[in-house]
Amino acid sequence: MSYQSLGDNNQGGYGQYNPYGAQQNPYGAQETPYGGQPQQSYGYGHANAMEQGNGGYEMSNVPDKNALLTKINELKQGIEDVKRKRQTQLRAAQAALLESNTSxxxxxxxxxxxxxEDEINTALRYLRDQLKRLKDTPGCGAPGPAEHYTIAKKSLQDEITAYQGDQSNFHKRLEEQVRRRYQxxxxxxxxxxxxxxxxxxMQGQEQAFMTPGTRSRQANDARQATMAxxxxxxxxxxxxxxxxxxxTDVQELVIQQEPAVTQINQGAEETHRNVQQANTKLDSAITSARNARRWKWYALIIILIIIAIIVGVAVGVTQANK
Structure with missing residues (x-):
């Protein structure tokens, strides 16, 4: 996920905070207990500091719709990054714990x-906060950004739900192992x-797993595995x-249509109706004018015919008298 163009803290933008930025893994970034390449580190300590107010990433007024859509697309990309991390790194690490054999x-x-898990939890909180900031940004309620915002919100909710499902399944498998080893x-x-x-x-009472008279290394490994x-x-x-x-926090982020935008849309619709009505009246006037002109020509022709008849009669009478 890239947040490198989100602005500057001094300018009131999102800030240069990246919840996936490089930071040393406190458990050893070069150690990969489940095999493969060294794990990339994602620095959730910095994110926690940001959430506690040690660094600001307030969002400034977005100058236009395209800039706002860019912010929303960056949020969508962040959700995809969390999803990819959950489906690959977390699942691999969980499988490694379930399959480990020594203390x-x-x-x-x-x-x-x-x-x-802490990385994912922190990233989800960060995305929730960004969603809140987008909601309060002027223009987010306008047609276009509003639809994309709703899609991003739904994607974040879906990812939280999927993460909960994965964690619930992992919890059940761990509990089965604890029960089996205790038995x-x-x-x-x-x-x-x-x-x-x-x-x-499961409540952490280590003495509950102690087996009287057992001091073997195998028994100790079993105890350590169970407690882990x-x-x-x-x-x-x-x-x-x-x-x-x-x-729940994300679900409550319901974006409202901006009153100004609503008024503009209503004004545009009213103008459109007025134009349609004006066009209808204009068409009617044009038709009436055409009919009037047509009747004028009819009247003129009739008058000319009458005049011709009168002239003809007059000429005929004159010739007869001669």
Missing amino acids: KEDQVTRQNVDYI MANPEATPDQLEAGVQAV RSAAIRKIESDMRDLAQLF
């Missing part, structure tokens, strides 16, 4: 999942004990609450 892998992969470590537990133990582990997954579960649950609020 070291669990730690690294879980941190990588957390990092990418393996406590094979004699009753169903009630199993459920209580699993819930305790329970931590990921708790983070997802927290993020899901934030996503629900984020979706």
Whole structure:
């Protein structure tokens, strides 16, 4: 996603903030626990600072419709970037956590999942804020920008919903792993004990997974793996609450048609009706004028005929008298 032409903070524009700008990954940008090329870093720390008021990116008045449409298209591109990150990087990182087998892998992969999730969460909040700024921009309610704004809003809502769905599925798979590993470590537990133990582990109570008399490395790895997954579960649950609020925020951004634009449109429609009425009256007048001219010619011809008859009669009488 590129926000490089969004203006200057000193000029009241969006600012030069890019939520996907380069920043070092706190978990190691060169480490890719699930294989492939080194992960690109996207700097959500800067975005958090922006959201807390440490940097402004207020939107200035857009001079024309084309400039406003450009801003909306940039927003759409940002949504596509988040979608691509979710479908590729996040899903790969989640698969790596589900497939990891050692405590070291669990730690690294879980941190990588957390990092990418934070990137997506921050980007979605940023896009929501940009949508708010566009809504308050003069001209956004005009025909053209209004339709594109509505499409961008719907795309952002769809992406939040898709992200919630992915996180819910990942949550279920993690919970299944926690339950299965706890049951393996406590094979004699009753169903009630199993459920209580699993819930305790998912709440972060590490001692609930301890197996009396077991000190093997395998048992320790199983405990570490379970706790890593329970931590990921708790983070997802927290993020899901934030996503629900984020979706509500976007849903409430209903753009209103600008009164001035409405008046202009109404004036244009009234002018069009007046022109049509004037044309109708003009056509009627032209028809009447043509009919009047036609009757004048008819009258003139009749008069000429009468005059000819009178002259003819007069001539005939004169000749008869002679």
